[in-house]
Amino acid sequence: xxxxxxxxxxxxxxxxxxxxxxxxxxxxxxxxxxxxxxxxxxxxxxxxxxxxxxxxxxxxxxxxxxxxxxxxxxxxxxxxxxxxxxxxxxxxxxxxxxxxxxxxxxxxxxxxxxxxxxxxxxxxxxxxxxxxxxxxxxxxxxxxxxxxxxxxxxxxxxxxxxxxxxxxxxx
Numbered sequence: 001x002x003x004x005x006x007x008x009x010x011x012x013x014x015x016x017x018x019x020x021x022x023x024x025x026x027x028x029x030x031x032x033x034x035x036x037x038x039x040x041x042x043x044x045x046x047x048x049x050x051x052x053x054x055x056x057x058x059x060x061x062x063x064x065x066x067x068x069x070x071x072x073x074x075x076x077x078x079x080x081x082x083x084x085x086x087x088x089x090x091x092x093x094x095x096x097x098x099x100x101x102x103x104x105x106x107x108x109x110x111x112x113x114x115x116x117x118x119x120x121x122x123x124x125x126x127x128x129x130x131x132x133x134x135x136x137x138x139x140x141x142x143x144x145x146x147x148x149x150x151x152x153x154x155x156x157x158x159x160x161x162x163x164x165x166x167x168x169x170x171x
Contacts, residue, residue, distance in 0.1 A: 026055040030062050042069045060089040064096045067103070076103040094120045098129045110136040127153060131160040138167050 033048035046069045052062040063086035070079035080103050086096035101116030117133035120126070134149030146168050153161035 024051075026052040026059050026062070029055065030059065030065075033062070033065060037065065037069065042072055045069055058089045060086045060093055060096070063089065064093065064099065067096065067099050071099060071103055071106065074106070076106045079103045092123050094124045094126070094129070097123070098126070098132070101129070101132060105132055105136055105139075108139065110139045125152070125156075127156055127158040127160050130156070131158070131164060134160075134164045135167070138164070138171065141171060143168055143171060 029048045029052035033045045033052065036042075036045035036048060046066055049062040049066045049069070053059050053066070056062075063082045067079040067083035067086065070076070070082070080100065083096050083100040083103065086093055087100065090096070097116050097120040101113045101120065104110075104113035104116060114133060114136045117129050117136065120129040121133065130149050130152050134146045134153070137143070137146035137149060146164065150161050150164050150168065153164060
């Protein structure tokens with residue numbers, strides 16, 4: 001009897017150990033998503049990122065990447081909840097804030113987009129968040145504000161300055 005209990009216990013231990021060795025982690029799914037995204041397999045990448053957040057619902061990088069992928073597919077409304085969740089996890093997550101602003105910009109919700117871009121600029125000025133803020137001002141036909149973004153981009157020696165200037169000149 002004791003021998004049978006020991007064998008059963010040992011068998012369960014081996015099964016648990018081998019399961020632990022083969023179980024896929026959130027990071028594994030995230031990394032698989034990265035490879036798929038890099039290979040331009042965006043829909044498959046989203047599925048891997050979703051598997052990552054099913055294991056770790058607060059995995060901010062996976063949440064952000066899902067939002068980024070949906071934006072890449074021009075499914076902006078689908079991107080928004082994932083980006084908002086990433087920002088709930090980390091309120092200073094500049095990439096997610098900027099990407100949320102991009103979703104709103106693409107939906108022509110310029111005021112909402114500007115709120116996000118101003119937030120991200122306050123945390124960290126990047127060429128991208130300044131450029132998209134400028135695009136929002138162009139969309140709102142607020143040339144003075146758009147020109148401020150051009151000047152900020154020029155100070156950064158950004159190629160976006162010229163692109164934004166051409167859009168303003170076209171108004």
